[in-house]
Amino acid sequence: xxxxxxxxxxxxxxxxxxxxxxSGAATAYGAEPNTQACAIDLGxxxxxxxxxxxxxxxxxxxxxxxxAKVANKSVFDRKNYFYPDLPKGYQISQFGHPxxxxxxxxxxxxxxxxxxxxxxxxxxxxxxxxxLHEDFKGKSGIDLNRAGTPLLEIVSEPEMxxxxxxxAYLKTLHxxxxxxxxxxxxxxxxSFRCDANVSVRPVGQKEFxxxxxxxxxxxxxxxxxxxxxxVARQIALLEDKQAVIxxxxxxxxxxNETRPMRSKEEAMDYRYFPDPDLLPLExxxxxxQQVRDTLPELPNAKRERFCKEYGxxxxxxxxxxxxxxxxxxxxxxxxxxxxxNAKTAANIIxxxxxxxxxxxxxxxxxxxxxxxxxxxxxxxIADNTISxxxxxxxxxxxxxxxxxxxxxxxxxxxxxxxxxxxxxxxIKQVLEANPKQLAEYRAGKEQLYGYFVGQVMxxxxxxxxxxxxxxxxxDLLQQ
Amino acid sequence: MxxxxxxxxxxxxxxxxxxxxxxxxxxxxxxxxxxxxxALITTTEEQALKAASQADQKIAAGIQEDLTxxxxxxxxxxxxxxxxxxxxxxxxxxFIAPYDATVVTKLKDAGAxxxxxxxxxxxxxxSSNENSYYGPVKNPWxxxxxxxxxxxxxxxAIAARLAPAxxxxxxxxxxxxxxxxxxxxxxxxxxxxxxxxxxxxxxxxLDQGGPMAANAADCAIMLQAMAGFDERDSTCVNRPKVDYVxxxxxxxxxxxxxLPQEFFNDKLNPAIADLVHNAVKELEKLGATVKSISLxxxxxxxxxxxxxxxxxxxxxxxxxxxxxFGYRCKDPVxxxxxxxxxxxEGFGAEVKRRILIGTYVLSSGYYDAYYVKAQKIRTxxxxxxxxxxxxxxxxxxxxxxxVAFKIGAKNTDPIAMYLNDIYTSSVNLAGLPGLSLPIGFVxxxxxxxxxxxxYFAEAKILNVAHQLQQVTDWHTKVPAExx
Numbered sequence: 001x002x003x004x005x006x007x008x009x010x011x012x013x014x015x016x017x018x019x020x021x022x023s024g025a026a027t028a029y030g031a032e033p034n035t036q037a038c039a040i041d042l043g044x045x046x047x048x049x050x051x052x053x054x055x056x057x058x059x060x061x062x063x064x065x066x067x068a069k070v071a072n073k074s075v076f077d078r079k080n081y082f083y084p085d086l087p088k089g090y091q092i093s094q095f096g097h098p099x100x101x102x103x104x105x106x107x108x109x110x111x112x113x114x115x116x117x118x119x120x121x122x123x124x125x126x127x128x129x130x131x132l133h134e135d136f137k138g139k140s141g142i143d144l145n146r147a148g149t150p151l152l153e154i155v156s157e158p159e160m161x162x163x164x165x166x167x168a169y170l171k172t173l174h175x176x177x178x179x180x181x182x183x184x185x186x187x188x189x190x191s192f193r194c195d196a197n198v199s200v201r202p203v204g205q206k207e208f209x210x211x212x213x214x215x216x217x218x219x220x221x222x223x224x225x226x227x228x229x230x231v232a233r234q235i236a237l238l239e240d241k242q243a244v245i246x247x248x249x250x251x252x253x254x255x256n257e258t259r260p261m262r263s264k265e266e267a268m269d270y271r272y273f274p275d276p277d278l279l280p281l282e283x284x285x286x287x288x289q290q291v292r293d294t295l296p297e298l299p300n301a302k303r304e305r306f307c308k309e310y311g312x313x314x315x316x317x318x319x320x321x322x323x324x325x326x327x328x329x330x331x332x333x334x335x336x337x338x339x340x341n342a343k344t345a346a347n348i349i350x351x352x353x354x355x356x357x358x359x360x361x362x363x364x365x366x367x368x369x370x371x372x373x374x375x376x377x378x379x380x381i382a383d384n385t386i387s388x389x390x391x392x393x394x395x396x397x398x399x400x401x402x403x404x405x406x407x408x409x410x411x412x413x414x415x416x417x418x419x420x421x422x423x424x425x426x427i428k429q430v431l432e433a434n435p436k437q438l439a440e441y442r443a444g445k446e447q448l449y450g451y452f453v454g455q456v457m458x459x460x461x462x463x464x465x466x467x468x469x470x471x472x473x474x475d476l477l478q479q
Numbered sequence: 480m481x482x483x484x485x486x487x488x489x490x491x492x493x494x495x496x497x498x499x500x501x502x503x504x505x506x507x508x509x510x511x512x513x514x515x516x517x518a519l520i521t522t523t524e525e526q527a528l529k530a531a532s533q534a535d536q537k538i539a540a541g542i543q544e545d546l547t548x549x550x551x552x553x554x555x556x557x558x559x560x561x562x563x564x565x566x567x568x569x570x571x572x573x574f575i576a577p578y579d580a581t582v583v584t585k586l587k588d589a590g591a592x593x594x595x596x597x598x599x600x601x602x603x604x605x606s607s608n609e610n611s612y613y614g615p616v617k618n619p620w621x622x623x624x625x626x627x628x629x630x631x632x633x634x635x636a637i638a639a640r641l642a643p644a645x646x647x648x649x650x651x652x653x654x655x656x657x658x659x660x661x662x663x664x665x666x667x668x669x670x671x672x673x674x675x676x677x678x679x680x681x682x683x684x685l686d687q688g689g690p691m692a693a694n695a696a697d698c699a700i701m702l703q704a705m706a707g708f709d710e711r712d713s714t715c716v717n718r719p720k721v722d723y724v725x726x727x728x729x730x731x732x733x734x735x736x737x738l739p740q741e742f743f744n745d746k747l748n749p750a751i752a753d754l755v756h757n758a759v760k761e762l763e764k765l766g767a768t769v770k771s772i773s774l775x776x777x778x779x780x781x782x783x784x785x786x787x788x789x790x791x792x793x794x795x796x797x798x799x800x801x802x803x804f805g806y807r808c809k810d811p812v813x814x815x816x817x818x819x820x821x822x823x824e825g826f827g828a829e830v831k832r833r834i835l836i837g838t839y840v841l842s843s844g845y846y847d848a849y850y851v852k853a854q855k856i857r858t859x860x861x862x863x864x865x866x867x868x869x870x871x872x873x874x875x876x877x878x879x880x881x882v883a884f885k886i887g888a889k890n891t892d893p894i895a896m897y898l899n900d901i902y903t904s905s906v907n908l909a910g911l912p913g914l915s916l917p918i919g920f921v922x923x924x925x926x927x928x929x930x931x932x933x934y935f936a937e938a939k940i941l942n943v944a945h946q947l948q949q950v951t952d953w954h955t956k957v958p959a960e961x962x
Contacts (some may be wrong), residue, residue: 039578043798045571046558046580046677048712078794080841082818089797142802271841273850276683276791278713 001239002203005231006211007166007196008158011173012151013183014127014191015058021126021150022049022092029189033143037129041148043087048277051076055150058182059099059124060283060291062152065180065298066119068103070288074123076278080271085129085142093153095272098123099281105156105176106300107168108318117169118157127151152182158197158208163227167220170194171322175299179324187218194223198230200238209234210244214258217251226251230258302327310334310342319350325364329371336375337382344378344388352395368402369395377405390414390462418465420472423456426464427476430455441477452477480505481640482957485549485697488643492538492548499538499548503531503592506550510594510641513961516617518626518636520555521563522595530592537590545700545724547590552645554633555596556603557583557688558677566679567601567611567629570799570806570825580677581709582646582688589704594642597632601827602796603653603681605629606899609890610829617886618660619958620924624883627657627899633691634661638925639961644692644701648678650685651784652878652903655915658691659878659927662917664944664954665691666698669935670910671716673702674709680795682788683714685907694954695916695944699723702937718935726938727945732766734943737871739774742902746880754919754926755877761950762875762943772867772874776859780905781897783860786840786853787908792830793837799825832893861909868933873943876902878915878927906931914940917953925953 020027023040040047063070077095100122107115129144154173160166174192177183184191199211214230217223229251234244249258274280297305299321306317306327321327326349333345353374357364377394380386386394386409397408409415417423430452431438441448456469480502483491491497497505507524527550534548558564558576560583565571579587586593600610608616608631616631618624619639626635630647634657637645647654649667658665666689673688680686690701703724708717736759743752759769801807801821808824811817826834840849867874879899889896906913911934915927932940948954 042803044578044804045564045566045574045576045679045798046675048676050711050713080794080797082797082800084800084802084814087798087803089800090794269843271794271838271843271846273790273794273841273846276714277680 003200003231003235003238004203004205005161005227006158006199006201006208007160007162007227009156009160009166009169010195010197011154011170012193012195013154013177015055015150015152015182016184017052017054017058017150019052020148021052021055021124023148025148027149029186031145033132033141033145035145037144037147041087041144043089049092049275051278051281052150055124056099056281056283057291058150058180059122059152060288061180061182061295062154062177063100063103063122064288064292064295065176066100066103066105066122068119068122069101070283071097071099071101072283072285073097074099074281074283076124076275076281077272078275081268083128083131084140085131085144085147087129087144087147091126091128092275092278093125094123097280099283105169105172107165107172109164109168112315115165117159120155120157122152122154125151125153158199163224163231166196166227167224170220170223172299175321175323179296179299181296190218193218196223196227196230198227198234199244200231200234209238210246212244212246212258213248214251215248215261222251222253225253225256226258229256233258310339310346312343312346316346316350319354320346323364329364332371333374333378336372337378341378341382344381345374348374348378348391348395352392356395356399369398373398373405380405380409384416384418384465385409386414386416387462387466390416414463416465417460417463418468420468423460423464423468424472424476426459427456427469427473430459431476449473449477481509482955483643484694485545485643485692485700488549489543489545489547493543499531499534499592500528502548503527503550503594506594506642509639510636513639513641516619516622516635516639516641517614518598518616518632518639518641519552519595520565520567520598520613520632523562523593526562527592527594530587534590534592544590546586546704549591549644550594550642551586551591551701552594552597552633552636552642553583554599554630554645554647556599556648556679557646558679559583559593559596562596564596564679565612566603567599567613568826568830569612572612572806574805576677578677581674581711582678582705585704585707586646586701591704597630597636597645599632600629600653601830602679602792603629603648603650603686604792604829604833606652606656606896607884607886607889608632608657609886610827612827615886618883618924619961620662620883623885624924625660625886627660627879627883629653629657630665630691631657634658634663634665637661637663637691637693638958640693640957644690644697646688646701646705647691648686648688649903649907650681650687650788651907652900654689654691655878655903655913655927655929656899658915659917660883660925662920662925662927662953662956663691663693664695664698664914664916664948665689666702666914666937666941667906667912668702668706668937669716669912670907671714672706672912672935672937674707674712674715676709676711680791682791683795684791685784685788687907694948695914695941696724696727696948698914699727699941699945702941706937716935721935721938723938723941726942729942730766731762731943731946734762734765734767734873735871736762736767736769737772737867737874738769739777739867739874739876740771741774741777742876746898746901747877748881748921750921751877751880751882751926754921755875755928758918758928758947758951759875761947765946765950770871772871774860774863774867774905776856776863777905779856780860780908781901783853783856784900784904784908785836785897786849787857789833789837790841790850791837793834793841796826796830796834801825829893857908860905864905864909864911864931872932873936873940874931876929876931878902878929882921882924882926902929910934912937912940914944916944916948917956918951919953
């Protein structure tokens with residue numbers, strides 16, 4: 001039987017407000033345990049939550065960026081359950097009336113096809129603390145630094161049909177929240193976390209299959225692997241005439257498998273009800289317009305502009321806008337070296353730079369080479385100091401030694417030879433050293449031309465200007 | 480000194496008849512002498528004397544406000560920095576708050592001297608003060624009787640003149656019912672007038688702090704200090720300050736009084752009804768007019784209240800889990816054991832009953848039938864009041880259907896106990912202000928009358944109460960044993 005995969009994603013985005021969603025405590029990551037938790041975060045008797053207006057502004061910003069409906073009135077509810085790292089015994093969230101409804105995200109797949117994914121809702125809530133089960137001699141430690149950190153929960157419709165689509169959605173969403181500067185996007189630190197609802201059904205069937213929810217998968221790679229594992233598991237079950245159980249599963253990246261966490265029978269009754277400590281959140285259209293006026297250029301608009309302004313292909317532009325940091329880096333380079341070199345800049349960033357970043361598992365912000373240095377390198381190509389090929393060598397040295405391109409060119413003697421007589425000299429030597437090939441060429445075997453070019457470039461250690469080599473070689477071969 | 484009003488004590492301080500330290504010692508001695516009432520959980524003698532001496536310095540420097548150097552008591556539901564705050568529960572027997580409630584800060588700033596923390600029903604759940612981990616409080620008018628609850632400690636302390644004034648809280652009647660049982664004056668302000676920050680939550684949408692004192696004028700002075708916007712409480716209303724004291728002496732000629740016919744039903748002790756009618760006649764003599772009004776949905780208030788309040792309490796009390804503060808059971812074997820035993824041992828029976836009811840009514844499948852419906856009834860009840868208050872300035876009726884009952888008489892029958900709130904809890908559901916003041920005695924026990932006003936009409940109801948107290952003397956009566 002042919003199976004269709006159905007995926008819906010719930011993403012928790014940690015907002016980058018300075019203080020928590022309902023208290024004045026700081027939100028910075030990595031502090032000593034329990035040093036960033038005030039009486040409110042600890043849920044001490046008598047304390048009350050006060051909503052952080054910046055978290056609201058960020059949620060509205062996101063809602064506008066996905067063309068969603070920002071609710072004029074939304075309600076904070078209490079989600080009641082007991083857990084040691086949940087200080088109040090309930091999480092303040094939004095259940096019945098979320099701040100943002102609907103919206104769309106346009107994703108681009110590897111092969112360039114575009115698809116629109118609809119969103120169900122987006123709501124504000126507070127994060128819980130962390131339970132630490134190691135290093136406490138059989139007991140558990142509780143760190144409440146994270147308790148009360150603002151989260152935006154973004155829920156998609158079940159409209160994705162492969163792990164690749166899910167990853168494309170997540171990457172687009174990740175780019176968007178960092179573009180909007182509402183999240184630092186750091187997945188290792190848990191600033192962008194994903195739960196995937198996965199089910200399969202026979203192709204053509206309308207009803208959804210029974211779904212499993214895979215919790216907290218913290219990298220694009222693992223999301224892909226977890227979904228692929230889960231889809232295979234469910235298909236195998238169904239083909240074996242067994243049922244898929246509705247349950248929550250945990251992805252184990254070391255074993256590359258998903259395991260049951262809790263089943264529906266154990267599912268908790270959260271006893272949601274409106275939080276009486278917080279009034280309904282009212283947002284007027286004037287405020288929404290104010291936030292709209294602050295929206296930065298969004299990825300799709302940027303892609304279009306890159307194609308138009310810099311003459312880039314859509315493919316190149318898509319890669320460059322995949323993160324705001326990358327797009328900003330690119331634009332800084334182009335600003336320094338001129339729009340005439342925009343295509344060369346794109347090639348170097350997409351090619352050399354990306355390869356090096358991937359190899360070292362770094363983000364562009366962490367690259368050892370600055371945009372200014374890349375611009376210099378491009379200018380050296382443009383003014384014929386070096387060839388594009390030599391530029392690759394220079395780039396590698398720049399990455400390794402963090403040296404200036406001019407210094408590298410000077411030190412390693414990589415300067416392109418543009419002196420015609422010097423190039424002519426080299427060509428003559430090559431022709432003299434290869435009498436047999438020369439005779440054959442002149443007898444009509446013209447495909448040997450490339451061989452001579454290669455030999456000349458090799459003899460000049462790649463430094464001869466390729467255009468001049470072409471011109472002079474043709475002349476000398478005619479003689 | 481103990482029979483003097485706050486205004487008189489202030490004058491005494493000003494005229495150097497006595498110092499705040501002397502005044503403080505005087506009341507501390509009374510607290511010690513009458514400790515069998517069990518009105519206080521904690522006495523803060525050292526801090527009180529220090530605060531009193533600071534007040535004396537201020538007074539000497541000519542800086543004196545209404546409450547400077549005046550001793551008061553706080554209900555043990557208000558967090559006090561560095562002082563044990565128990566909420567009447569074993570759960571918080573070891574809890575020392577690291578902050579002051581806004582009300583505590585405001586009264587401190589006003590110069591009041593806190594003598595200690597008063598006993599109360601555990602987590603403010605009760606109408607008799609028998610639900611305290613620290614034992615029942617006794618009614619000073621007859622120590623075999625309950626003082627009412629949950630602010631029974633504050634009410635008994637004022638009745639026995641252990642302090643001129645006290646803070647209290649009211650979720651379904653917890654200021655007004657004990658005020659009535661103890662023959663004192665207490666006002667529950669409009670929801671949102673007094674900050675709830677640092678006031679330990681029972682039912683957040685109903686809880687409201689307010690003062691208790693011998694008379695309405697002293698309540699006005701206290702409320703003046705307690706009320707006001709607080710950015711730490713999102714439900715606190717930001718509105719211009721009202722001068723409650725200045726309004727007290729306004730004549731009440733032309734005041735329109737509404738008597739809800741439903742309040743004078745067969746559940747009401749006829750002797751209490753007579754006293755209410757007597758008091759209303761006094762107000763008529765002062766120029767008020769009286770008409771009968773109807774609050775047709777009033778009979779639904781107890782069922783609605785006993786769904787909404789437990790629902791909120793079941794969630795508010797989830798934080799008492801033995802993890803970060805408060806009581807933790809001995810040697811838990813695992814997390815579930817810790818939760819179960821901590822909460823089973825740390826909470827008393829009434830608190831557990833309400834947590835269970837609240838958990839039940841919020842459960843999926845029951846939520847709409849109970850909680851949502853109760854909220855609808857709440858709107859109906861509020862609308863009844865709003866409609867009535869379009870026609871009258873204040874609504875007057877009995878505070879309770881009966882006078883105080885004997886300790887132990889009702890604590891096996893929760894429904895009988897809950898019916899104590901029959902005239903008071905609807906006011907909380909509507910969020911309106913209500914005041915209880917003494918209007919006489921039945922069987923030698925005090926009777927309270929309730930004056931309900933429109934939203935933020937505290938000045939009006941304090942004015943009416945004060946005017947009545949100018950022509951009656953029930954508020955000056957002190958039980959013989961404590962005189």
